[in-house]
Amino acid sequence: MIDKLEFFIALAKEQHFGRAADTLGITQPTLSAAIKQLEDQLGVMLVKRGSRFQGLTPEGEQVLIWARRIASDTRTMREEMRAARHGLSGRIRIAAIPTALAMVPRLTTPFREKHPGVTFSVLSRTSIEVLSLLGNFDIDAGITYLDNEPLGRVTSVPLYSERYQLIIATGSNLSERSRVTWAEVSQLPLCLLTPDMQNRRIIDQHLAEAGTVARPTLESNSMIVLFSHIRTGKWASIMPLNLAETFGFAEPIRAIPIVEPDASHLVGLVAAKREPHTPLVAALLDEAMALADDFKAGR
Missing domain, CATH: 1.10.10.10 (Winged helix-like DNA-binding domain superfamily/Winged helix DNA-binding domain)
Known part of the structure:
Protein backbone atom coordinates (compact mmCIF):
# COMPACT_ATOMS: atom_id res chain seq x y z
CA MET A 1 0.00 0.00 0.00
CA ALA A 83 21.89 5.26 9.39
CA ALA A 84 22.21 2.30 11.76
CA ARG A 85 24.00 0.31 9.05
CA HIS A 86 26.05 2.91 7.21
CA GLY A 87 25.88 6.25 9.04
CA LEU A 88 23.98 9.28 7.82
CA SER A 89 23.39 9.50 4.08
CA GLY A 90 20.75 10.77 1.69
CA ARG A 91 19.54 14.21 0.64
CA ILE A 92 18.35 17.07 2.84
CA ARG A 93 15.86 19.42 1.20
CA ILE A 94 15.97 22.99 2.54
CA ALA A 95 13.95 26.04 1.52
CA ALA A 96 15.14 29.46 2.71
CA ILE A 97 13.87 33.00 2.47
CA PRO A 98 16.04 35.09 0.10
CA THR A 99 17.62 37.19 2.86
CA ALA A 100 18.85 34.03 4.63
CA LEU A 101 20.38 32.28 1.60
CA ALA A 102 23.83 33.75 2.22
CA MET A 103 23.87 32.13 5.66
CA VAL A 104 23.06 28.61 4.44
CA PRO A 105 26.71 27.58 3.77
CA ARG A 106 27.47 28.14 7.46
CA LEU A 107 24.99 25.34 8.14
CA THR A 108 25.54 22.97 5.24
CA THR A 109 29.35 23.07 5.07
CA PRO A 110 30.16 21.88 8.62
CA PHE A 111 27.27 19.40 8.42
CA ARG A 112 28.67 17.74 5.32
CA GLU A 113 32.18 17.66 6.79
CA LYS A 114 30.75 15.51 9.58
CA HIS A 115 28.47 13.48 7.28
CA PRO A 116 30.07 13.23 3.81
CA GLY A 117 27.38 10.84 2.59
CA VAL A 118 24.75 13.60 2.74
CA THR A 119 23.82 15.87 -0.17
CA PHE A 120 21.66 19.00 -0.16
CA SER A 121 18.95 20.64 -2.21
CA VAL A 122 18.53 24.35 -1.36
CA LEU A 123 15.63 26.41 -2.74
CA SER A 124 14.84 30.12 -2.48
CA ARG A 125 11.22 30.56 -1.40
CA THR A 126 8.94 33.06 0.33
CA SER A 127 8.19 32.52 4.02
CA ILE A 128 4.67 31.34 3.16
CA GLU A 129 6.03 28.86 0.64
CA VAL A 130 8.57 27.56 3.17
CA LEU A 131 5.81 26.67 5.63
CA SER A 132 3.59 25.19 2.91
CA LEU A 133 6.39 22.96 1.62
CA LEU A 134 7.17 21.90 5.17
CA GLY A 135 3.55 21.06 5.90
CA ASN A 136 3.33 18.96 2.73
CA PHE A 137 6.61 17.14 3.54
CA ASP A 138 8.11 18.47 0.31
CA ILE A 139 11.14 19.78 2.23
CA ASP A 140 12.91 18.59 5.37
CA ALA A 141 13.63 22.00 6.89
CA GLY A 142 13.22 25.69 6.24
CA ILE A 143 15.00 28.89 7.19
CA THR A 144 12.61 31.76 7.79
CA TYR A 145 11.53 34.52 10.17
CA LEU A 146 10.41 33.24 13.57
CA ASP A 147 8.82 36.30 15.17
CA ASN A 148 6.84 38.22 12.58
CA GLU A 149 4.07 35.95 11.28
CA PRO A 150 2.46 32.72 12.60
CA LEU A 151 4.53 29.57 12.06
CA GLY A 152 2.06 26.85 13.02
CA ARG A 153 3.26 23.56 14.50
CA VAL A 154 7.00 23.51 13.90
CA THR A 155 10.21 22.82 15.77
CA SER A 156 12.38 25.93 15.56
CA VAL A 157 15.97 26.85 16.34
CA PRO A 158 16.63 30.63 16.53
CA LEU A 159 19.82 31.47 14.64
CA TYR A 160 20.38 35.24 14.42
CA SER A 161 18.67 38.62 14.44
CA GLU A 162 18.31 40.43 11.14
CA ARG A 163 19.03 44.17 11.45
CA TYR A 164 18.33 46.56 8.61
CA GLN A 165 20.75 48.85 6.79
CA LEU A 166 20.50 51.33 3.98
CA ILE A 167 22.73 49.93 1.22
CA ILE A 168 23.80 52.80 -1.01
CA ALA A 169 26.62 53.88 -3.32
CA THR A 170 29.14 56.40 -1.99
CA GLY A 171 28.45 59.89 -3.27
CA SER A 172 24.68 59.40 -3.27
CA ASN A 173 22.29 61.41 -1.13
CA LEU A 174 22.60 60.35 2.56
CA SER A 175 25.64 58.14 1.82
CA GLU A 176 27.91 60.09 4.19
CA ARG A 177 25.59 59.77 7.17
CA SER A 178 26.43 57.52 10.15
CA ARG A 179 22.78 56.58 10.48
CA VAL A 180 19.48 57.39 8.77
CA THR A 181 15.81 57.18 9.67
CA TRP A 182 13.17 55.09 7.96
CA ALA A 183 11.40 58.31 6.95
CA GLU A 184 14.55 59.58 5.22
CA VAL A 185 15.12 56.27 3.46
CA SER A 186 11.60 56.34 2.02
CA GLN A 187 12.50 59.42 -0.02
CA LEU A 188 15.30 57.65 -1.93
CA PRO A 189 14.94 55.79 -5.27
CA LEU A 190 14.60 52.33 -3.75
CA CYS A 191 14.86 48.84 -5.21
CA LEU A 192 13.18 46.32 -2.91
CA LEU A 193 12.01 42.73 -2.78
CA THR A 194 8.53 42.03 -4.14
CA PRO A 195 5.49 42.39 -1.82
CA ASP A 196 5.02 38.60 -1.53
CA MET A 197 8.29 38.42 0.44
CA GLN A 198 8.03 38.69 4.23
CA ASN A 199 11.16 40.88 4.26
CA ARG A 200 9.26 43.40 2.15
CA ARG A 201 6.25 43.21 4.46
CA ILE A 202 8.58 43.89 7.40
CA ILE A 203 10.10 46.90 5.60
CA ASP A 204 6.62 48.23 4.76
CA GLN A 205 5.62 47.79 8.41
CA HIS A 206 8.56 49.83 9.73
CA LEU A 207 8.04 52.53 7.13
CA ALA A 208 4.41 52.74 8.22
CA GLU A 209 5.54 53.07 11.85
CA ALA A 210 7.63 56.04 10.71
CA GLY A 211 4.57 57.59 9.08
CA THR A 212 5.58 56.94 5.49
CA VAL A 213 5.32 54.31 2.73
CA ALA A 214 7.67 52.61 0.29
CA ARG A 215 7.55 53.79 -3.30
CA PRO A 216 10.16 51.53 -4.90
CA THR A 217 11.22 52.31 -8.44
CA LEU A 218 12.21 48.66 -8.92
CA GLU A 219 11.02 45.41 -7.35
CA SER A 220 12.51 41.94 -7.73
CA ASN A 221 12.43 38.57 -5.98
CA SER A 222 16.21 38.29 -6.49
CA MET A 223 18.74 39.82 -4.09
CA ILE A 224 21.34 39.68 -6.86
CA VAL A 225 19.15 41.90 -9.05
CA LEU A 226 18.77 44.40 -6.20
CA PHE A 227 22.48 44.54 -5.44
CA SER A 228 23.44 44.92 -9.09
CA HIS A 229 21.18 47.98 -9.29
CA ILE A 230 22.69 49.46 -6.13
CA ARG A 231 26.10 49.23 -7.78
CA THR A 232 24.97 51.57 -10.55
CA GLY A 233 24.79 54.39 -8.01
CA LYS A 234 21.23 55.19 -9.12
CA TRP A 235 19.34 53.05 -6.61
CA ALA A 236 19.48 52.29 -2.89
CA SER A 237 18.00 49.36 -0.99
CA ILE A 238 17.22 48.09 2.49
CA MET A 239 18.96 44.84 3.40
CA PRO A 240 20.18 42.96 6.46
CA LEU A 241 23.87 43.74 6.99
CA ASN A 242 24.93 40.08 7.06
CA LEU A 243 23.40 39.59 3.61
CA ALA A 244 24.88 42.74 2.10
CA GLU A 245 28.35 41.79 3.32
CA THR A 246 28.26 38.53 1.36
CA PHE A 247 28.10 40.50 -1.89
CA GLY A 248 31.30 42.31 -0.93
CA PHE A 249 32.04 46.00 -0.84
CA ALA A 250 34.79 46.15 -3.49
CA GLU A 251 32.83 48.94 -5.14
CA PRO A 252 32.21 52.17 -3.17
CA ILE A 253 29.08 50.97 -1.38
CA ARG A 254 28.09 51.78 2.19
CA ALA A 255 25.85 50.08 4.72
CA ILE A 256 24.21 52.61 7.05
CA PRO A 257 22.09 51.61 10.09
CA ILE A 258 18.43 52.60 9.89
CA VAL A 259 16.84 53.93 13.09
CA GLU A 260 13.52 55.29 14.34
CA PRO A 261 12.69 52.48 14.80
CA ASP A 262 15.91 50.49 15.30
CA ALA A 263 14.33 47.19 14.27
CA SER A 264 15.46 43.57 14.25
CA HIS A 265 13.74 40.27 13.47
CA LEU A 266 14.68 36.72 14.41
CA VAL A 267 15.60 34.20 11.70
CA GLY A 268 15.88 30.49 12.38
CA LEU A 269 15.64 26.92 11.19
CA VAL A 270 12.23 25.26 11.23
CA ALA A 271 11.24 21.63 10.81
CA ALA A 272 7.90 19.85 11.04
CA LYS A 273 6.98 19.17 14.67
CA ARG A 274 7.16 15.43 15.08
CA GLU A 275 8.77 12.75 17.23
CA PRO A 276 11.02 11.26 16.27
CA HIS A 277 12.57 13.43 13.58
CA THR A 278 14.34 11.65 10.78
CA PRO A 279 18.02 11.09 11.57
CA LEU A 280 18.96 13.67 8.93
CA VAL A 281 16.64 16.34 10.33
CA ALA A 282 17.68 15.59 13.92
CA ALA A 283 21.33 16.02 12.95
CA LEU A 284 20.51 19.24 11.07
CA LEU A 285 18.73 20.65 14.14
CA ASP A 286 21.83 19.84 16.22
CA GLU A 287 24.02 21.63 13.66
CA ALA A 288 21.68 24.64 13.74
CA MET A 289 22.01 24.85 17.52
CA ALA A 290 25.80 24.83 17.20
CA LEU A 291 25.58 27.59 14.58
CA ALA A 292 23.29 29.61 16.87
CA ASP A 293 25.97 29.42 19.58
CA ASP A 294 28.51 30.74 17.05
CA PHE A 295 26.27 33.68 16.20
CA LYS A 296 25.80 34.47 19.90
CA ALA A 297 29.57 34.38 20.41
CA GLY A 298 30.05 36.71 17.43
CA ARG A 299 31.92 34.12 15.37
Missing part, protein backbone atom coordinates in the same frame (compact mmCIF):
# COMPACT_ATOMS: atom_id res chain seq x y z
CA ILE A 2 2.94 2.37 0.65
CA ASP A 3 3.76 2.57 -3.05
CA LYS A 4 0.14 3.30 -3.92
CA LEU A 5 -0.01 6.08 -1.31
CA GLU A 6 3.13 7.63 -2.79
CA PHE A 7 1.55 7.42 -6.25
CA PHE A 8 -1.53 9.18 -4.85
CA ILE A 9 0.61 11.94 -3.29
CA ALA A 10 2.33 12.51 -6.64
CA LEU A 11 -1.03 12.72 -8.43
CA ALA A 12 -2.36 15.24 -5.89
CA LYS A 13 0.77 17.36 -6.34
CA GLU A 14 0.85 17.31 -10.15
CA GLN A 15 -2.96 17.33 -10.61
CA HIS A 16 -2.45 15.51 -13.89
CA PHE A 17 -2.17 11.76 -14.48
CA GLY A 18 0.40 12.08 -17.26
CA ARG A 19 2.72 14.45 -15.38
CA ALA A 20 2.45 12.41 -12.19
CA ALA A 21 3.31 9.21 -14.06
CA ASP A 22 6.35 10.90 -15.63
CA THR A 23 7.49 12.11 -12.20
CA LEU A 24 7.16 8.60 -10.80
CA GLY A 25 8.84 6.97 -13.81
CA ILE A 26 5.85 4.74 -14.58
CA THR A 27 3.22 4.61 -17.32
CA GLN A 28 -0.09 6.42 -17.00
CA PRO A 29 -2.11 3.15 -17.12
CA THR A 30 0.02 1.80 -14.25
CA LEU A 31 -0.72 4.93 -12.19
CA SER A 32 -4.43 4.81 -12.97
CA ALA A 33 -4.60 1.13 -12.01
CA ALA A 34 -2.76 1.78 -8.72
CA ILE A 35 -5.14 4.61 -7.77
CA LYS A 36 -8.13 2.39 -8.59
CA GLN A 37 -6.67 -0.41 -6.44
CA LEU A 38 -6.15 2.05 -3.57
CA GLU A 39 -9.76 3.18 -3.86
CA ASP A 40 -10.92 -0.44 -3.78
CA GLN A 41 -8.81 -1.15 -0.70
CA LEU A 42 -10.12 1.90 1.17
CA GLY A 43 -13.69 1.59 -0.11
CA VAL A 44 -14.00 5.23 -1.18
CA MET A 45 -13.53 7.30 -4.32
CA LEU A 46 -10.39 9.43 -4.08
CA VAL A 47 -10.34 11.21 -7.44
CA LYS A 48 -13.11 13.02 -9.30
CA ARG A 49 -13.22 11.27 -12.63
CA GLY A 50 -13.78 12.72 -16.07
CA SER A 51 -11.91 13.13 -19.32
CA ARG A 52 -9.07 14.68 -17.28
CA PHE A 53 -8.05 15.15 -13.63
CA GLN A 54 -10.78 17.16 -11.89
CA GLY A 55 -9.48 17.19 -8.33
CA LEU A 56 -9.81 15.06 -5.23
CA THR A 57 -13.04 14.04 -3.55
CA PRO A 58 -13.57 15.10 0.11
CA GLU A 59 -12.50 11.58 1.08
CA GLY A 60 -9.46 11.95 -1.15
CA GLU A 61 -8.45 15.14 0.70
CA GLN A 62 -8.63 13.24 4.00
CA VAL A 63 -6.64 10.33 2.63
CA LEU A 64 -4.00 12.75 1.31
CA ILE A 65 -3.31 14.00 4.84
CA TRP A 66 -2.84 10.43 6.05
CA ALA A 67 -0.82 9.48 2.98
CA ARG A 68 1.69 12.29 3.56
CA ARG A 69 2.03 11.33 7.21
CA ILE A 70 2.48 7.63 6.47
CA ALA A 71 4.98 8.32 3.68
CA SER A 72 6.95 10.61 5.99
CA ASP A 73 6.96 8.01 8.78
CA THR A 74 8.10 5.36 6.30
CA ARG A 75 10.93 7.62 5.12
CA THR A 76 11.96 8.15 8.76
CA MET A 77 12.03 4.40 9.39
CA ARG A 78 14.12 3.76 6.27
CA GLU A 79 16.57 6.54 7.17
CA GLU A 80 16.99 5.19 10.71
CA MET A 81 17.74 1.71 9.42
CA ARG A 82 20.17 3.06 6.80
Whole structure:
Protein backbone atom coordinates (compact mmCIF):
# COMPACT_ATOMS: atom_id res chain seq x y z
CA MET A 1 0.00 0.00 0.00
CA ILE A 2 2.94 2.37 0.65
CA ASP A 3 3.76 2.57 -3.05
CA LYS A 4 0.14 3.30 -3.92
CA LEU A 5 -0.01 6.08 -1.31
CA GLU A 6 3.13 7.63 -2.79
CA PHE A 7 1.55 7.42 -6.25
CA PHE A 8 -1.53 9.18 -4.85
CA ILE A 9 0.61 11.94 -3.29
CA ALA A 10 2.33 12.51 -6.64
CA LEU A 11 -1.03 12.72 -8.43
CA ALA A 12 -2.36 15.24 -5.89
CA LYS A 13 0.77 17.36 -6.34
CA GLU A 14 0.85 17.31 -10.15
CA GLN A 15 -2.96 17.33 -10.61
CA HIS A 16 -2.45 15.51 -13.89
CA PHE A 17 -2.17 11.76 -14.48
CA GLY A 18 0.40 12.08 -17.26
CA ARG A 19 2.72 14.45 -15.38
CA ALA A 20 2.45 12.41 -12.19
CA ALA A 21 3.31 9.21 -14.06
CA ASP A 22 6.35 10.90 -15.63
CA THR A 23 7.49 12.11 -12.20
CA LEU A 24 7.16 8.60 -10.80
CA GLY A 25 8.84 6.97 -13.81
CA ILE A 26 5.85 4.74 -14.58
CA THR A 27 3.22 4.61 -17.32
CA GLN A 28 -0.09 6.42 -17.00
CA PRO A 29 -2.11 3.15 -17.12
CA THR A 30 0.02 1.80 -14.25
CA LEU A 31 -0.72 4.93 -12.19
CA SER A 32 -4.43 4.81 -12.97
CA ALA A 33 -4.60 1.13 -12.01
CA ALA A 34 -2.76 1.78 -8.72
CA ILE A 35 -5.14 4.61 -7.77
CA LYS A 36 -8.13 2.39 -8.59
CA GLN A 37 -6.67 -0.41 -6.44
CA LEU A 38 -6.15 2.05 -3.57
CA GLU A 39 -9.76 3.18 -3.86
CA ASP A 40 -10.92 -0.44 -3.78
CA GLN A 41 -8.81 -1.15 -0.70
CA LEU A 42 -10.12 1.90 1.17
CA GLY A 43 -13.69 1.59 -0.11
CA VAL A 44 -14.00 5.23 -1.18
CA MET A 45 -13.53 7.30 -4.32
CA LEU A 46 -10.39 9.43 -4.08
CA VAL A 47 -10.34 11.21 -7.44
CA LYS A 48 -13.11 13.02 -9.30
CA ARG A 49 -13.22 11.27 -12.63
CA GLY A 50 -13.78 12.72 -16.07
CA SER A 51 -11.91 13.13 -19.32
CA ARG A 52 -9.07 14.68 -17.28
CA PHE A 53 -8.05 15.15 -13.63
CA GLN A 54 -10.78 17.16 -11.89
CA GLY A 55 -9.48 17.19 -8.33
CA LEU A 56 -9.81 15.06 -5.23
CA THR A 57 -13.04 14.04 -3.55
CA PRO A 58 -13.57 15.10 0.11
CA GLU A 59 -12.50 11.58 1.08
CA GLY A 60 -9.46 11.95 -1.15
CA GLU A 61 -8.45 15.14 0.70
CA GLN A 62 -8.63 13.24 4.00
CA VAL A 63 -6.64 10.33 2.63
CA LEU A 64 -4.00 12.75 1.31
CA ILE A 65 -3.31 14.00 4.84
CA TRP A 66 -2.84 10.43 6.05
CA ALA A 67 -0.82 9.48 2.98
CA ARG A 68 1.69 12.29 3.56
CA ARG A 69 2.03 11.33 7.21
CA ILE A 70 2.48 7.63 6.47
CA ALA A 71 4.98 8.32 3.68
CA SER A 72 6.95 10.61 5.99
CA ASP A 73 6.96 8.01 8.78
CA THR A 74 8.10 5.36 6.30
CA ARG A 75 10.93 7.62 5.12
CA THR A 76 11.96 8.15 8.76
CA MET A 77 12.03 4.40 9.39
CA ARG A 78 14.12 3.76 6.27
CA GLU A 79 16.57 6.54 7.17
CA GLU A 80 16.99 5.19 10.71
CA MET A 81 17.74 1.71 9.42
CA ARG A 82 20.17 3.06 6.80
CA ALA A 83 21.89 5.26 9.39
CA ALA A 84 22.21 2.30 11.76
CA ARG A 85 24.00 0.31 9.05
CA HIS A 86 26.05 2.91 7.21
CA GLY A 87 25.88 6.25 9.04
CA LEU A 88 23.98 9.28 7.82
CA SER A 89 23.39 9.50 4.08
CA GLY A 90 20.75 10.77 1.69
CA ARG A 91 19.54 14.21 0.64
CA ILE A 92 18.35 17.07 2.84
CA ARG A 93 15.86 19.42 1.20
CA ILE A 94 15.97 22.99 2.54
CA ALA A 95 13.95 26.04 1.52
CA ALA A 96 15.14 29.46 2.71
CA ILE A 97 13.87 33.00 2.47
CA PRO A 98 16.04 35.09 0.10
CA THR A 99 17.62 37.19 2.86
CA ALA A 100 18.85 34.03 4.63
CA LEU A 101 20.38 32.28 1.60
CA ALA A 102 23.83 33.75 2.22
CA MET A 103 23.87 32.13 5.66
CA VAL A 104 23.06 28.61 4.44
CA PRO A 105 26.71 27.58 3.77
CA ARG A 106 27.47 28.14 7.46
CA LEU A 107 24.99 25.34 8.14
CA THR A 108 25.54 22.97 5.24
CA THR A 109 29.35 23.07 5.07
CA PRO A 110 30.16 21.88 8.62
CA PHE A 111 27.27 19.40 8.42
CA ARG A 112 28.67 17.74 5.32
CA GLU A 113 32.18 17.66 6.79
CA LYS A 114 30.75 15.51 9.58
CA HIS A 115 28.47 13.48 7.28
CA PRO A 116 30.07 13.23 3.81
CA GLY A 117 27.38 10.84 2.59
CA VAL A 118 24.75 13.60 2.74
CA THR A 119 23.82 15.87 -0.17
CA PHE A 120 21.66 19.00 -0.16
CA SER A 121 18.95 20.64 -2.21
CA VAL A 122 18.53 24.35 -1.36
CA LEU A 123 15.63 26.41 -2.74
CA SER A 124 14.84 30.12 -2.48
CA ARG A 125 11.22 30.56 -1.40
CA THR A 126 8.94 33.06 0.33
CA SER A 127 8.19 32.52 4.02
CA ILE A 128 4.67 31.34 3.16
CA GLU A 129 6.03 28.86 0.64
CA VAL A 130 8.57 27.56 3.17
CA LEU A 131 5.81 26.67 5.63
CA SER A 132 3.59 25.19 2.91
CA LEU A 133 6.39 22.96 1.62
CA LEU A 134 7.17 21.90 5.17
CA GLY A 135 3.55 21.06 5.90
CA ASN A 136 3.33 18.96 2.73
CA PHE A 137 6.61 17.14 3.54
CA ASP A 138 8.11 18.47 0.31
CA ILE A 139 11.14 19.78 2.23
CA ASP A 140 12.91 18.59 5.37
CA ALA A 141 13.63 22.00 6.89
CA GLY A 142 13.22 25.69 6.24
CA ILE A 143 15.00 28.89 7.19
CA THR A 144 12.61 31.76 7.79
CA TYR A 145 11.53 34.52 10.17
CA LEU A 146 10.41 33.24 13.57
CA ASP A 147 8.82 36.30 15.17
CA ASN A 148 6.84 38.22 12.58
CA GLU A 149 4.07 35.95 11.28
CA PRO A 150 2.46 32.72 12.60
CA LEU A 151 4.53 29.57 12.06
CA GLY A 152 2.06 26.85 13.02
CA ARG A 153 3.26 23.56 14.50
CA VAL A 154 7.00 23.51 13.90
CA THR A 155 10.21 22.82 15.77
CA SER A 156 12.38 25.93 15.56
CA VAL A 157 15.97 26.85 16.34
CA PRO A 158 16.63 30.63 16.53
CA LEU A 159 19.82 31.47 14.64
CA TYR A 160 20.38 35.24 14.42
CA SER A 161 18.67 38.62 14.44
CA GLU A 162 18.31 40.43 11.14
CA ARG A 163 19.03 44.17 11.45
CA TYR A 164 18.33 46.56 8.61
CA GLN A 165 20.75 48.85 6.79
CA LEU A 166 20.50 51.33 3.98
CA ILE A 167 22.73 49.93 1.22
CA ILE A 168 23.80 52.80 -1.01
CA ALA A 169 26.62 53.88 -3.32
CA THR A 170 29.14 56.40 -1.99
CA GLY A 171 28.45 59.89 -3.27
CA SER A 172 24.68 59.40 -3.27
CA ASN A 173 22.29 61.41 -1.13
CA LEU A 174 22.60 60.35 2.56
CA SER A 175 25.64 58.14 1.82
CA GLU A 176 27.91 60.09 4.19
CA ARG A 177 25.59 59.77 7.17
CA SER A 178 26.43 57.52 10.15
CA ARG A 179 22.78 56.58 10.48
CA VAL A 180 19.48 57.39 8.77
CA THR A 181 15.81 57.18 9.67
CA TRP A 182 13.17 55.09 7.96
CA ALA A 183 11.40 58.31 6.95
CA GLU A 184 14.55 59.58 5.22
CA VAL A 185 15.12 56.27 3.46
CA SER A 186 11.60 56.34 2.02
CA GLN A 187 12.50 59.42 -0.02
CA LEU A 188 15.30 57.65 -1.93
CA PRO A 189 14.94 55.79 -5.27
CA LEU A 190 14.60 52.33 -3.75
CA CYS A 191 14.86 48.84 -5.21
CA LEU A 192 13.18 46.32 -2.91
CA LEU A 193 12.01 42.73 -2.78
CA THR A 194 8.53 42.03 -4.14
CA PRO A 195 5.49 42.39 -1.82
CA ASP A 196 5.02 38.60 -1.53
CA MET A 197 8.29 38.42 0.44
CA GLN A 198 8.03 38.69 4.23
CA ASN A 199 11.16 40.88 4.26
CA ARG A 200 9.26 43.40 2.15
CA ARG A 201 6.25 43.21 4.46
CA ILE A 202 8.58 43.89 7.40
CA ILE A 203 10.10 46.90 5.60
CA ASP A 204 6.62 48.23 4.76
CA GLN A 205 5.62 47.79 8.41
CA HIS A 206 8.56 49.83 9.73
CA LEU A 207 8.04 52.53 7.13
CA ALA A 208 4.41 52.74 8.22
CA GLU A 209 5.54 53.07 11.85
CA ALA A 210 7.63 56.04 10.71
CA GLY A 211 4.57 57.59 9.08
CA THR A 212 5.58 56.94 5.49
CA VAL A 213 5.32 54.31 2.73
CA ALA A 214 7.67 52.61 0.29
CA ARG A 215 7.55 53.79 -3.30
CA PRO A 216 10.16 51.53 -4.90
CA THR A 217 11.22 52.31 -8.44
CA LEU A 218 12.21 48.66 -8.92
CA GLU A 219 11.02 45.41 -7.35
CA SER A 220 12.51 41.94 -7.73
CA ASN A 221 12.43 38.57 -5.98
CA SER A 222 16.21 38.29 -6.49
CA MET A 223 18.74 39.82 -4.09
CA ILE A 224 21.34 39.68 -6.86
CA VAL A 225 19.15 41.90 -9.05
CA LEU A 226 18.77 44.40 -6.20
CA PHE A 227 22.48 44.54 -5.44
CA SER A 228 23.44 44.92 -9.09
CA HIS A 229 21.18 47.98 -9.29
CA ILE A 230 22.69 49.46 -6.13
CA ARG A 231 26.10 49.23 -7.78
CA THR A 232 24.97 51.57 -10.55
CA GLY A 233 24.79 54.39 -8.01
CA LYS A 234 21.23 55.19 -9.12
CA TRP A 235 19.34 53.05 -6.61
CA ALA A 236 19.48 52.29 -2.89
CA SER A 237 18.00 49.36 -0.99
CA ILE A 238 17.22 48.09 2.49
CA MET A 239 18.96 44.84 3.40
CA PRO A 240 20.18 42.96 6.46
CA LEU A 241 23.87 43.74 6.99
CA ASN A 242 24.93 40.08 7.06
CA LEU A 243 23.40 39.59 3.61
CA ALA A 244 24.88 42.74 2.10
CA GLU A 245 28.35 41.79 3.32
CA THR A 246 28.26 38.53 1.36
CA PHE A 247 28.10 40.50 -1.89
CA GLY A 248 31.30 42.31 -0.93
CA PHE A 249 32.04 46.00 -0.84
CA ALA A 250 34.79 46.15 -3.49
CA GLU A 251 32.83 48.94 -5.14
CA PRO A 252 32.21 52.17 -3.17
CA ILE A 253 29.08 50.97 -1.38
CA ARG A 254 28.09 51.78 2.19
CA ALA A 255 25.85 50.08 4.72
CA ILE A 256 24.21 52.61 7.05
CA PRO A 257 22.09 51.61 10.09
CA ILE A 258 18.43 52.60 9.89
CA VAL A 259 16.84 53.93 13.09
CA GLU A 260 13.52 55.29 14.34
CA PRO A 261 12.69 52.48 14.80
CA ASP A 262 15.91 50.49 15.30
CA ALA A 263 14.33 47.19 14.27
CA SER A 264 15.46 43.57 14.25
CA HIS A 265 13.74 40.27 13.47
CA LEU A 266 14.68 36.72 14.41
CA VAL A 267 15.60 34.20 11.70
CA GLY A 268 15.88 30.49 12.38
CA LEU A 269 15.64 26.92 11.19
CA VAL A 270 12.23 25.26 11.23
CA ALA A 271 11.24 21.63 10.81
CA ALA A 272 7.90 19.85 11.04
CA LYS A 273 6.98 19.17 14.67
CA ARG A 274 7.16 15.43 15.08
CA GLU A 275 8.77 12.75 17.23
CA PRO A 276 11.02 11.26 16.27
CA HIS A 277 12.57 13.43 13.58
CA THR A 278 14.34 11.65 10.78
CA PRO A 279 18.02 11.09 11.57
CA LEU A 280 18.96 13.67 8.93
CA VAL A 281 16.64 16.34 10.33
CA ALA A 282 17.68 15.59 13.92
CA ALA A 283 21.33 16.02 12.95
CA LEU A 284 20.51 19.24 11.07
CA LEU A 285 18.73 20.65 14.14
CA ASP A 286 21.83 19.84 16.22
CA GLU A 287 24.02 21.63 13.66
CA ALA A 288 21.68 24.64 13.74
CA MET A 289 22.01 24.85 17.52
CA ALA A 290 25.80 24.83 17.20
CA LEU A 291 25.58 27.59 14.58
CA ALA A 292 23.29 29.61 16.87
CA ASP A 293 25.97 29.42 19.58
CA ASP A 294 28.51 30.74 17.05
CA PHE A 295 26.27 33.68 16.20
CA LYS A 296 25.80 34.47 19.90
CA ALA A 297 29.57 34.38 20.41
CA GLY A 298 30.05 36.71 17.43
CA ARG A 299 31.92 34.12 15.37
